[in-house]
Amino acid sequence: MSLNDPVNAPERTGAAEPGVGFAEPSATTAPKTVEVPAALAAEGIPTRFACFVTGTDTEIGKTLVASAILHKLVQRGQRACGMKPIAAGAEERDGELHNDDAAMLRAAGNVNLPQHITTPFMLREPCAPHIAAALEHVTIGPVPIMTAYAEILAASDATVVEGVGGFCVPFSDDFDSADLAVELNLPVILVVGLRLGCINHALLTAEAVVARGLVLAGWVANQVDPAMRFVDENVAALAQRMPAPLLGRVPRLDQPTAAAAAAHIELAGLPGWPATRT
Ligand SMILES: Nc1ncnc2c1ncn2[C@@H]1O[C@H](COP(=O)(O)OP(=O)(O)OP(=O)(O)O)[C@@H](O)[C@H]1O
Ligand SMILES: [Mg+2]
Numbered sequence: 001m002s003l004n005d006p007v008n009a010p011e012r013t014g015a016a017e018p019g020v021g022f023a024e025p026s027a028t029t030a031p032k033t034v035e036v037p038a039a040l041a042a043e044g045i046p047t048r049f050a051c052f053v054t055g056t057d058t059e060i061g062k063t064l065v066a067s068a069i070l071h072k073l074v075q076r077g078q079r080a081c082g083m084k085p086i087a088a089g090a091e092e093r094d095g096e097l098h099n100d101d102a103a104m105l106r107a108a109g110n111v112n113l114p115q116h117i118t119t120p121f122m123l124r125e126p127c128a129p130h131i132a133a134a135l136e137h138v139t140i141g142p143v144p145i146m147t148a149y150a151e152i153l154a155a156s157d158a159t160v161v162e163g164v165g166g167f168c169v170p171f172s173d174d175f176d177s178a179d180l181a182v183e184l185n186l187p188v189i190l191v192v193g194l195r196l197g198c199i200n201h202a203l204l205t206a207e208a209v210v211a212r213g214l215v216l217a218g219w220v221a222n223q224v225d226p227a228m229r230f231v232d233e234n235v236a237a238l239a240q241r242m243p244a245p246l247l248g249r250v251p252r253l254d255q256p257t258a259a260a261a262a263a264h265i266e267l268a269g270l271p272g273w274p275a276t277r278t
Contacts (some may be wrong), residue, residue: 010036049073049272050159051217052186054209056201058165060193061222061250063101066162067108067258068250068265069189073158074110075262076274081111081156084119085145085180086171088165089126097122101162108258111156118152120144130170140171142183149184158274161186178212187217187271189247192238195225199237206242206270217249217270222261226252 051069055062066082073080082105090097102119106112115122120165121140128270133140152159161184163169169177180189188209192202209216219242221235228234239246248265267273 025244047272049078049267049270049274050153050160050186051270052181052184052188052214054167054181054188054193054205055161055191056166056193056198059260060195061191061220062162062226063104064256064258064261065189065191065220065222065250065265066088066160068106068261069160069267070105070108070263071258072265072267072272073160074108076276078157078274079111079155080109080158080160081113081152082106082109082118083149083152083159084104085148085161086121086123086140087119088123088129088132088164089174090124092123097124104258105160106197109156110162111152113152113155117148120148128169129164130172141175146183147178152213158272163187166201167208175218176207181209181214182212185214187215189217190219190244192219192221193224194221194231194234195228199234199241202238203241206244210243216242216244218245218267220265221248221249223250223252 053062053066053069061108063084070080070082084099084102084105087099087102090099092098096115099122102115102122106118117144121129121133121138121144123129123136123138125132125135129140149159149161163177163181164171165177167178167181167190169264171180172254173178190202190205190209192198206219219238221238223231235249237245247267250264253260
């Protein structure tokens with residue numbers, strides 16, 4: 001079975017499909033249920049859920065949203081596994097390298113694979129990944145990641161892969177975060193960290209995702225900046241312009257846990273999303 005088998009990943013379209021859940025301008029409050037796009041609902045629709053979570057920037061809620069998605073998958077009876085292929089910022093704890101993102105994804109999922117599978121590149125220095133890798137004389141490349149991803153696929157029903165920083169973060173001279181998303185060929189969920197400047201960051205990221213031939217499955221508005229003004233207006237401006245549906249709006253949470261964030265996200269209707277167990 002190829003990793004790029006359409007059973008595991010939706011077809012690359014080169015552009016957003018006509019009618020693929022274009023967000024409506026009014027979608028600023030409760031998350032809406034999105035329709036399975038007709039083109040994907042036909043034969044070839046992925047039978048398992050998998051996505052690549054990217055963001056408008058670093059520290060804007062990718063891990064929180066990825067964990068929330070895993071939480072929902074577990075609630076639906078799935079064997080759900082998070083993957084943070086590259087983590088920059090790790091310290092030794094009990095003889096193993098610890099990274100907060102990797103730990104949160106692991107806690108939100110329910111598949112216990114060794115850390116070298118869920119995070120093949122665990123780097124110590126909390127800095128840009130290509131710099132952290134160079135410090136350890138490591139070259140970040142796709143082969144170890146795709147090998148580990150195949151093991152995750154075999155051990156799980158659903159997978160959530162968290163990117164690093166924004167969509168175009170370099171990993172080496174000839175491999176970056178966008179290349180990784182293309183290798184994985186997963187639908188992309190974009191987390192928009194709501195703060196001044198996020199409209200431009202979100203629209204540029206959406207363009208980059210579509211330009212890489214990937215499906216932008218949806219976006220999540222996450223209120224990272226508690227002091228941001230005109231939040232509703234910003235979300236409305238994005239909802240009018242983003243070529244994908246708004247999957248939810250996560251408010252500033254007192255306790256930013258996977259469960260708390262999950263209550264604000266609706267993924268029903270996305271390709272491969274499991275039906276609720278009765
Ligand atoms: N809606 C929210 N309410 C409260 N705190 C939040 C919210 N979203 C994110 N945070 C907090 O902001 C910080 C950054 O969030 P998170 O780690 O999810 O970002 P990230 O995009 O994954 O960052 P990185 O680029 O380092 O992977 C975390 O401490 C998280 O708990
Ligand atoms: Mg993170």
